[in-house]
Amino acid sequence: MLTHSQIWRGVDRLAERTGLSPSGLARQAGLDPTTFNPSKRISADGTKLRWPSTESIAKALAAARLGFEDFAALAAGAAGGRSVPLIGFAQAGSHGYFDDAGFPVGAGWEEVRFPGVDDEDAYALEIAGDSMAPVYRDGDRIVVAPHAAPRRGDRVVVKTRSGEVMAKELGRVTNQSVELVSLNPAYDNRVLDTADIVWMARIVWASQ
Amino acid sequence: MLTHSQIWRGVDRLAERTGLSPSGLARQAGLDPTTFNPSKRISADGTKLRWPSTESIAKALAAARLGFEDFAALAAGAAGGRSVPLIGFAQAGSHGYFDDAGFPVGAGWEEVRFPGVDDEDAYALEIAGDSMAPVYRDGDRIVVAPHAAPRRGDRVVVKTRSGEVMAKELGRVTNQSVELVSLNPAYDNRVLDTADIVWMARIVWASQ
């Protein structure tokens, strides 16, 4: 289902998100500034609805650097949610996939959409192996938000200076050290020096 | 980003999903059967791309009874994922929200989209209270798939004949009884008679 008001709301929200007015968005997209004018959303005599063309939508999306799925979410009205890239957990440890701040770099990953994830730099990891069982099993996918400030009891993904990437539950945190409680009882808890932690990201979703 | 090939792929997949050809879909939508013809996707001289109008897309979606977000998912190419309704866990126990087979009834819930959920009748629940801690905390959201066959070790939501709705881990299953392992150690495990279980749905995603 797609209604006339939905599609125009999508356009308005797209403009708002980009920090522009509807006419500003149109200009940015290389269209006539009046294309998205409220006065062009119904016919002159007021009897017929006017719809934007898909080509105009496509140009506006290119200008706003937003995906079609995200636009659909804006139009449908439901708030929140973002497309996040998905990579394998094993790869997460290797060089080249993350910058120093814990954000994934590069592209070409499968994109999946998640509700309630507003972190611009959120991404998904796929679990390999059973070292984190029973909480996370082989093949499970977790979505992590690097910008969220994790609190005690939250589950987090941590990358250390030595290049290790691991999922743990956050324990006691002091100025000098961070306690990481193992999710698998067979593995010991660890206490890392704050300086040894390259980045730490909170896990916000997990497949079961 | 929305490309010419994407939007037409979306139309083709929409038709396929509905069990129709592109021209059949157009007819069903009350449009001219040639509207979605491959020959109308580029100009006659082959130099210009032709795009379907938003209004035609809207009519096709109405005919196929599909939401705009789902269409965007089809167009973007990423497979899987569905819109699922969200309700509070407390309401889940009360009458009127679920039919006898465990499917949510009624509408008006907030819709959220999930990847990897192909179950037509999947829905999301919001956890209230800490009776399922530490695995599920107050405010967490879980996505359940009623059609998925749960196996031992899976986390499930169960509704009993007495109207109770609870989230547990599936234990030993026999012909007569089902063992449910409590997620919170403070609560006892339970063994239910198979006849007392109205429905059981597997938990596929959980916010952390």
Add this chain to the structure above:
DNA sequence: CTTGGAAAAGGAAAATAGTCCTGCTATGCA
């Protein structure tokens, strides 16, 4: 092989969206 139906190609007319233009209003700046 023939035949009926659906799908699609191709082209001209009709409908609709974008563009270009003018004018009005609100806002920010000197």
Add this chain to the structure above:
DNA sequence: TGCATAGCAGGACTATTTTCCTTTTCCAAG
């Protein structure tokens, strides 16, 4: 206050899409 700029309304014109028409291709049933 005066001025420049952005946003929007309204109207005429242009470009594109849909519709309507005929013809061709494809496929399955007889």
